[in-house]
Amino acid sequence: MKKNVLIIGAGGVARVVAHKCAQNNDVLGDIHIASRTKSKCEAIVASVHEMGNMKAEGLLESHALDAMDVAATVALIKHTDTQIVINVGTAFLNMSVMSACIETGTAYIDTAIHEEQDKICETPPWYANYEWPRKAECEKAGVTAILGAGFDPGVVNAFARLAKDDYVDDITDIDIVDINAGSHGKYFATNFDPEINFREFTGTVYSWQDSQWKENEMFEVGKEYDLPVVGKQMAYMSGHDEVHSLAKNMGSPNVRFWMGFGEHYINVFTVLKNIGLLSEQPVKLANGDEVVPLKVVKACLPDPSSLAPNYTGKTCIGDFVKGTKNGNPAEVFIYNVADHKEAYEEVGSQGISYTAGVPPVAAAILVASGEWDVKTMANVEELPPKPFLHILGQIGLPTCIRDENGERQLDFSK
The missing domain is CATH 3.30.360.10 (Dihydrodipicolinate Reductase; domain 2)
Structure with missing residues (x-):
């Protein structure tokens, strides 16, 4: 059983993820949200409390973090005793955040492929450019890495x-x-x-x-x-x-x-x-x-x-x-x-952020329960779909x- 979630990012999708994690904190445990601009994280935390979306008494904290800095991300994961990272920051962060998760043995969930800022539309298949070559690292470390767990992909x-x-x-x-x-x-x-x-x-x-x-x-x-x-x-x-x-x-x-x-x-x-x-x-x-x-x-x-x-x-x-x-x-x-x-x-939040932000929380719930804690890298279609879609129906989609x-x-x- 895994607990304690670190949400990386503080945009519209991260807001949805934070609210939905809070609504399921009896399963997911402590909730942390981190971004370069801490005030954005604080605003999300405040909105969760204002809308009464904490299901149970628990920790909901904001942090300042440059997630391109692997060492800083490793330190925050350890400090917060995080066991599941939901990465909904910019797609430029994926490889750095994944590195921190592999180093700490933490489950990793994202919602889009990794991108480099100076490159657009690289050679297909896109996942083969950055993510799939790291599957062996995840398996060796026993790390669950679920790729593209938003709506589309996801x-x-x-x-x-x-x-x-x-x-x-x-x-x-x-x-x-x-x-x-x-x-x-x-x-x-x-x-x-x-x-x-x-x-x-x-x-x-x-x-x-x-x-x-x-x-x-x-x-x-x-x-x-x-x-x-x-x-x-x-x-x-x-x-x-x-x-x-x-x-x-x-x-x-x-x-x-x-x-x-x-x-x-x-x-x-x-x-x-x-x-x-x-x-x-x-x-x-x-x-x-x-x-x-x-x-x-x-x-x-x-x-x-x-x-x-x-x-x-x-x-x-x-x-x-x-x-x-x-x-x-x-x-x-x-x-x-x-x-x-x-x-x-x-x-x-608006509906596009909602449809993108609810699914990674459903994935996190399945990782927490062990059903999707596969100790390797996987795209969503490689995992049992019914538990995922059943939870999605329960939490809004x-x-x-x-x-x-x-x-x-x-x-x-x-």
Whole structure:
């Protein structure tokens, strides 16, 4: 049984993680949150108390930490007697935080692949560039490292595994669709860190088709989906983390990711990209100073956490899985619908942060209980999906299904 959680990061997703850990502190034990800016951590701690989200009497503390400093992270893990680290800081931190966890024998959970600040859209499969080569280190140290345990990647990986286990014997296609049908009322904004958000969409779109990597440009391939609750929505094939692990682990010749975008977002994004403002490479100003255009754009846009109070509408994220069952054609759509307003009322965050922040807490609960404490590195689809999805339903993200038997919420208690 593992206890005591250290949350690294203090953005919108970290806020959700902190609230959800607090709601389950009878299982998870002491809760610590650390970031370079301690005041942000203190504000999250205050919000947990203000909203009454501590389930039991217990420790909830904030700390200042530069998580790029492995020695400092090791020291904080030891000082707090942490046994589970949930890393929801910037993706640039992953390798440093993982190193600290391996050194201390601490379970590690993240929600996105590692990235280097000066590189965008590296050669696929992305996990092979940084994470997977460290699996042997995790096994030697007996460290559980769960990769990509957000929603996408994360829950959608579990959806794919559930489809393979119960609904489709021989999978031919996995199409992951992420639609945000909500409105934040701003002229232009991103739902999470603009720097990471834009980096996803400025490089090559990699998809797994006919058992090989295929390359497209962003917004080159679009498709309209008719989805539960949110209705007909236009989505575009995009590069995304989970494609790279599912292509390796699921045996499907086709794995694609589709994200919804409105015309206004596409227009603004295209202008910013075409004039070079989304570049991660420094440019020299007239006075000789250097700036990174992408960081300037980030500084000019609204903080994603500021969108929450006025956000309305819903999200729908799920997997269309096709293939055969008992020799006959089979198709299933496994999905979740989340509400921005409900997320704000519960934890003070918008729905995108909520869907990203609840799943790593469910993963932490399973590590704490031992069910997912596998003492090695694993992507979510390599782990039993039903315990994960069952806990998610209990703590805010129920799983639904659409197939030949209609639409319904799945009952994982049976």
